[in-house]
Amino acid sequence: MISVLRTSPRPGGTGPSWRFNWVGRIGLAMILFWAVVAIFAPMIAPYPIGEIADWDYFGPMSGQFWLGSDYLGRDVLSRILVGSRYTVGISLAAVFAACAGGVILGMVAAVMGGLFDTLLSRLLDAFNGIPSLLFGLVVVAAVGSSIPVLVLTLAAIYLPGAYRFARALSVNVNAMDFVTVARARGERTPYLIFREIFPNILGPVLADLGVRFVFIVLLLSGLSFLGLGVQPPNADWGALVRENIEGLSLGAPAVIFPCIAIATLTISVNMFIDNLPKKIRDRSE
């Protein structure tokens, strides 16, 4: 199933060759597909999302309604296409905020060490001691749900994890001799962080960003499923499942396809991350 593809311009030469297997390629293709859908959703949706187009509710898949109709008789395909904007958009914004904050704090803590590192690590570890869905519940209960609140909450929930990960990597790099060499040369902290450490943790940090993106999509869907995420009349994929949960005992497509949409996104991100293109050096000497 896993075939190896070499895309080396000069086999046997000094140029890097890359290995990117089919599993990873399929993952990347699916991610790109959902990205395009999220950007162009209003243009490709066959029906306006609020329009009650079908006389029947929980209608089956048909030529007119590819993915059936929902509990009010609205077109499920259109609602999923537009819902991708909320699921993908909110999750992306949250994951970038969480990782940017976490990585910068993590690198600074690793290079500075001492009391700053200890206090920051303790505090953020304590926040890791709150189950994530619960954190979301409590915040939403306190301040109500809106898109900015969701982005900030999701970012706050996953920042400690991103910090912990980046700090652990940075501590390892920081202990390497080349950082010691730079330090002995008289270099200052910003140089150490951005020139010596950051390029060497970038790969794992990007992979971590993907993993965290999946977590955030799952958590956001979970919150919306509980009715605490994206609020009507807007709906992300989790909210679509909630709206149509009555149709579950009928096996309605309206409840199955939003689930499939979530699964295709999260599984394809996982597939891509586990099979990132690898730069390979042919070590035969």
Added chain:
Amino acid sequence: MTQQPLVSVRGLRIGAVTDAGRKVEIIKGLDFDIHPGEIVALIGESGSGKTTTALSLMGHCRPGCAITGGSIRVGRHDVATMSESARAHLRGTEVSYVPQSAAAAFNPSKRIMEQVIEITDIHGLMPQAEAEKKAVGLFRALALPDPETIGTRYPHQVSGGQLQRLAAAMALIGDPELVIFDEPTTALDVTTQIEVLRAFKSVMAAGRIAGVYVSHDLAVVAQVADRIIVLKGGEIQEEGGTDDILHRPAHPYTKALLAAFEPVPHVPAARGKAPDEAPILQVEHLFAGYGAVRKGEPDVKILKDVTFRIERGKNLGVIGESGSGKSTLARAVAGILPAYRGAMKFDGAELRPDLQSRSKDQLRRCQMVFQLADTALNPAQSIEAILSRPLAFYHGLSGRAKAARVAELLDMVHLPAAMRHRLPGELSGGQKQRINLARALAAEPELILCDEITSALDTVVAAAILDLLKELQTELGLSYMFISHDLSTVEAICDEVLVMLKGEVVEQLPAARMAADAQHPYSRLLISSVPQLDTGWLAGLDRTG
């Protein structure tokens, strides 16, 4: 010998799959025999296939490798074509294995005795009580302390040298006909190595057991082997009796290996010295250590009262075994690990203990080169970026001047200018160490601290680096502080030598007369423990020691 050989290997080929999924042959058709009771050494540098060959005698290949051709007859069996379960019957009873690092090869959560006698349990050789009695006998034969009780300890509770001997006991418990020793003393200090070698030699001789001894160290092999097979690139270069190989090598590669062993006398740099010239480095009563600082002293004190000086243009060697504090000394001088007491002067001016309070110029004039070239170069920066930074940082160079200087530096360390576009990962170990040196030279230093810079390199490559160091010294008038555990390396490049033990300097000697002048018992032990390229050396020690 006219009797049937114990082991016959014919046309052995072992293949491996590279990262790119390409198949390569790492063993390219070997033929050799081992007779009963004979010890054969497989010698070669890293990547020569010596360990792979030795493990194949047990039918074992590391993941990614496979036997692709040829036959391996051990006793009555052809190991190459046997099933895995049939091989399991052979392992431990007919062929057994002594690993390079016994510390890693012992299961940390089980007591030593249980692991030593495990072979008898796996193969149902004898009752447990009998096996334990036999093990204690072996412990005694291997000169282990407390043979009756050492088996009740956990592996982390005994020393590295003892573990290595316990691993030999583990290999011998099933009365094998052939024992494979995989670099069993490489990780040990020289003074420990001697005891372990002696123990191995006596049990093997007593039991008339055949052995395969894998090593990169000719001098060690000279002590234990009857015959030597020289490997390179998966092929046999030369094969012969130990004396023949040592004294009458035929193959150019064997000659190069032996040449790297020849002591090259160090010719002190001849230069006029101004009468009032200050030493380049002067260290007085230096104390340093690690850990939390309480009352101005750290928890773990390493260096104690170290005093020495390095004259301009001279080289100082620092020798000692692991844990002697020699690397800590280099770090304290470089300011990476600030000393907590004592004074240092660089070219007559005070050198503060920590990096922050040293001037940029002081930092520039004293550079450090690290042992592991792999970790000393940022894998994400090109060679050009690595060499450019000190040029910009210390000398404010930019643009064309900087590029020209990078090319000049590469030329100084005998590397092609085109290499500046490469990443460190694409270079060999020797090339990386040259880049490391070039980066230090970019600062235009006066003193270079070399921390075991040849230890991780193969003998021939290390010799070339030493030649380069000497050449640079004559061109640039440098001084080196050269830290090493290897006496012959220090002898080849240094004028004076400090002998360190447990963080203290026990003696300072002229390098050329180390063997003759050493007074301190530890220096004498250290010097006498270095294996010589002479088959009678270990036996000779037995008589005098």
Added chain:
Amino acid sequence: MLRSLTFYILIAQRLGIAAVTLVIVSFAVFFATELLPGDVAQVLLGQAATDEAVAGLRQAMGLDQPAIWRFLGWMGGLATGDFGMSYVSNMPVAELIADRLANSLRLAAVTTAISVPLALALGIGAAMWQGSLFDRIVSILTISVISVPEFMVATLAVLVFAVWLGWLPALSYGAETGSIGAMLKAYAMPVITLGFVVSAQMIRMTRAAVIETINTPYVEMALLKGASRRRMVLGHALPNALGPIANAVALSLSYLVGGVIIVETIFNYPGVAKLMVDAVSTRDLPLIQSCAMIFCVSYLLLITIADLTAILSNPRLRR
């Protein structure tokens, strides 16, 4: 067995960290539920209330005191079992929670009893026959379960067991007093769903822990002594993987906390989580606080157990 001093220091350190974390977590919960929403008295009485009525209620509830005193008072209440009064039903929170907590604990206990042995067997098996068909099937299944939301596992379980096969009721927590069969049916769906979510994590972590120890030189040494694959894995790798595995079990069980919220909601199971989700929709803050603290404490407990087992199982700390 005697233990070294470092060992006791590490244990004490870990417990200290847990205590500090508990304080920080409590403060976070208190801050979110008492200070973030603004004026609780106003919220309770609605926009139409007169200023005097709001001020009166504020004083009656002690909201005019400084936040730190209210926090300490609240902590003291929690410690003595006084969880306050529900805004909505005007009943003591402790009373509302008591039954529900028993239900949730029962659900968690049944899930743990089923999923831990199953997950360990599958995880160790997958590691032992690494690369086999069995291993690959287990890996694909676990990564699929981890990649999808808990409610989707639940929906799938309903579709398969209730809609297509018709073995189990879809969305009911029926009369528990009925026959054993009825009780089993009532528990089956929530337990299956939770079990999938928790086991998937546990299998992956167990497999990884065992494989990491299989790739050590001492297991290769066992191979070269003639040991069978079984002996290598069970005799040499497993004893050294016990720490990481126990750690994995405790960490995976902490997923119960998140999973239970979704599962109780979707199956209408009368546990603490369902109570809390309902309280969120009615903004019943005292009830939310107490439920949140129950979840945080159990989560913290599991994480701390995970850390302690990692310390306990380190052979280097044995004497």
